[in-house]
Amino acid sequence: MSEAGLDVALRALPHFKAVPADLVAQVASMSRFVRLDVGAIVFREGDPCRQFYAIVNGAVKLYRVSADGREQVVHNFHAGATFAEAALLSFGRFPVSAMVTESSTVLLEIGGERFVELLRTDARLAPAVIGSLCMRLAQLVERVDELSLVQAGARLARWLLRQPARGTSEPAVELGLAKKELAAHLAMTPETLSRLLSRWESEGWIRNERTRVALRDGPALLRLADGESGPT
Amino acid sequence: MSEAGLDVALRALPHFKAVPADLVAQVASMSRFVRLDVGAIVFREGDPCRQFYAIVNGAVKLYRVSADGREQVVHNFHAGATFAEAALLSFGRFPVSAMVTESSTVLLEIGGERFVELLRTDARLAPAVIGSLCMRLAQLVERVDELSLVQAGARLARWLLRQPARGTSEPAVELGLAKKELAAHLAMTPETLSRLLSRWESEGWIRNERTRVALRDGPALLRLADGESGPT
DNA sequence: CGGTGCGTTGACATTTCTCAACTGTTGTGG
């Protein structure tokens, strides 16, 4: 029963869709479910890494804590994503910490040594791993590109435009994280984020709600996003 | 003769060190040398991707051009690095443009379709690809972490401390790129970079030369990197 | 030897941060 569940969970991951059934079964045999609540630490920066993870349900953030105690979020992951493969496959230690950010989050913990062994012997597993790494790479390139914009407004506009938006007449972006965290993600203070949203709302570009932002004037946001880009 | 040269060049790449000789030979048979000068475009954002590259000698920058024509450098690569694997393996198009930044740069162009085919059939090739992707991932995480620092001085100090430094009594960092480009890399203007270096030099933290920066007071730089407020 | 562009410096404008007070929401325990 548990085995079957693992199988199903693995198949639900985008990068395991194309992996043959017998391989999925083998990976399932080296995996187990982990249920965690908000605030639970999955692993800490510097810990030795003997497994990697997939998110069945919920969300996890990867972050670092600097010398003076402030926390910088490197990445937010949601259902379907895998993480810490790179730590397992190349570094042996986690380069960041991971914390659960949604209640009743369910992870899939995939055993390391046997997975590495399987990867070394069966070429059919590599595409799944490579695909997931490439996806992560692309996201990080976007992030770098975004953070390189000097003006805070440009970073915010660009982030908003990149999010999946619901509704055609007035597309709205579900923030999915606290504004405080969004501010950190965009390398600005909560105050400036709040002020930007207020100003844009009074200009009629957006509508600012608690957990979502309605985009009322796409062209205006586009202008903000690249009208004021970085140097060189 | 050309074949032998390709073999040697491939072996010189960090991630191909552990690949068996017969595999290297196969990869060599689908590769060719390309010599380019400063300013040459290797490929453009959006172009279809049918090969990836390794740098035998020289340097290449990956960059994007925003709507208003300004250019943002995403990554700088030097000898030994490979790039565009992700574009080849997962996306089919280049997500960024690439330009040569050193004279008489020599690239290795590795044919795409046959390489993908080889990757699919021979499990011994995957570690080289995965290793290189993981390395890139780690670099980008560092970059995100760095760019997330709000203060320009903190970004600079952190970058300096992360560079390989020569000399024990007075470690010195070879910049390896124009200060203008470094400023862009750190998401600040050339003027602020210049002012920061001048101020730190007058404080005695560093010595500022044309192409290198000597680190005279590591602890002070560490304090700056952790977000302490600037001097005086 | 003159041009071209990088690097520096100065004066000034602007953005953004900091600090502080206040509001609203959420969740908890009585």
Add this chain to the structure above:
DNA sequence: CCACAACAGTTGAGAAATGTCAACGCACCG
């Protein structure tokens, strides 16, 4: 169900950092 604590979010005022514009010196390259 209400009071209250805790915390996210907002707003204001002032300070600091950083960008902009402009001028100049200096190196490198033809």
